[in-house]
Amino acid sequence: MNETEQNERVLAIDIGGTKTAAALVDGAGRVLSRGRVATPDTDDPIVLVEAVGGLAQQVLGAAGAAIADVSAVGVSCAGIIDTQKGVVVFSPNIPSLRRTPLRSMLSERLGMPVRVGNDATLAALGEWQFGLNRAVADLVYITVSTGIGGGIVAGGKLYEGSCGAAGEVGHMVIDVNGPECPCGRHGCWESLASGRALAERTALRIEEGEASSIGELVGGDLGKIDAQLVSIAAQQGDALAQEMIATTAFYVGVGLANLINLFNPSLILIGGGLSKIGEALLGPAAAVAKERAYVADACDVEIRSALLGDDSPLLGAAALAMGRIA
Ligand SMILES: [Zn+2]
Structure with missing residues (x-):
């Protein structure tokens, strides 16, 4: 510069x-x-x-x-x-x-x-530009919070698509028979791996009678369950919370495998609220991604937390x- x-x-x-x-x-x-x-x-x-x-x-x-x-x-x-x-x-x-x-x-x-x-x-x-100083040429960034969004740098250039709408990775279809997504379609990555999905899946299990400390943490109001709360309960040893985070990590990993196959990035950065769960989510998600990606045997990909936060x-x-x- x-x-x-x-x-x-x-x-x-x-x-x-x-x-x-x-x-x-x-x-x-x-x-x-x-x-x-x-x-x-x-x-x-x-x-x-x-x-x-x-x-x-x-x-x-x-x-x-x-x-x-x-x-x-x-x-x-x-x-x-x-x-x-x-x-x-x-x-x-x-x-x-x-x-x-x-x-x-x-x-x-x-x-x-x-x-x-x-x-x-x-x-x-x-x-x-400012977190990595362009140290890599092929990068996928995803933000996992209430929903899932993403952005792609390919061949040392921001990849924008024909009208700037590329990178809507949250609406890749992961399960054609999956739950309804806020976009109105079914089985989008976001409907399975986002913070909202994690909260809804957890609330449903408690509603069905599963024992968990989360019910007490929200004073019985299951609408108050969010990803952060599930993470806290998991750290305190709550078995349901740990299972729910593992399920979310699995779905995060499946989506990442698709992105690895599509873009062959050397680095995937994960930001957004759910990335704050840290290694308990990112570790298993990265393992699933590497196991499921077709091209993972050929090229290594590093998967870690984003650098610039909010x-x-x-x-x-x-x-x-x-x-x-x-
Ligand atoms: Zn969708």
Whole structure:
């Protein structure tokens, strides 16, 4: 990286279902100032764009900067995004974004060119550019939380697909007769291996009368079960919780095997809430992946936790703003 690149300043914005984060980021991926707000609960895109604009001004102001001090703006957003047109086609948890020309709306509000991309795709880019310093050329990043998302770097370049929608790995079909997915289809990876799947599977078993300390942990309200709670119960020796995490790890591993066969990555990074369970999940998932992947005998693949934590989509948005997608 030359001096001009290092001195570059961009504004990065990450719009999620519950919160929106923004940061002023330099060319080395350092966060100079940051802020966040609750994503407005609205179906009016103008309200959302106003909230993002206000947050952007606050973050710039905190660093004594103005919009003229940045070279570009990058936005990561949950949902299906047509990156050619800069349109958010659909975002399951952000009702204001439906066929919304987010790029042009934000560009007008901020007075600056804006680039927009999918949050998991950009998380892969952030991990690659600023977590790994492009140490590998073939990387798959997945985030396993309430749902499952992913991003791909192939041949030293962000892989975006024909309209920017590549990497929706959570909706690979793992079991054609599997449970219904929030997307309305059946047996998607997300319906079997996500935090939501883990919680629902656990609640069902307790409802059926299985003994577990989890019932007491939630005071009998099974709707309060989440992945973190199951993880805590597993650490305390609860047999059902341990079994549920093992089942989830198995399904995570099956999906990873498919990704290994498709992309032959040298590295798979796993982020998102479920990755915080750590080795109890990642170890068995990696073992299943290597056992089931057709190409695993030919090439080794390293599977480990992501490096940038919650900042990976934000730093990916910064990399996108800088045009560093290869
Ligand atoms: Zn699905």
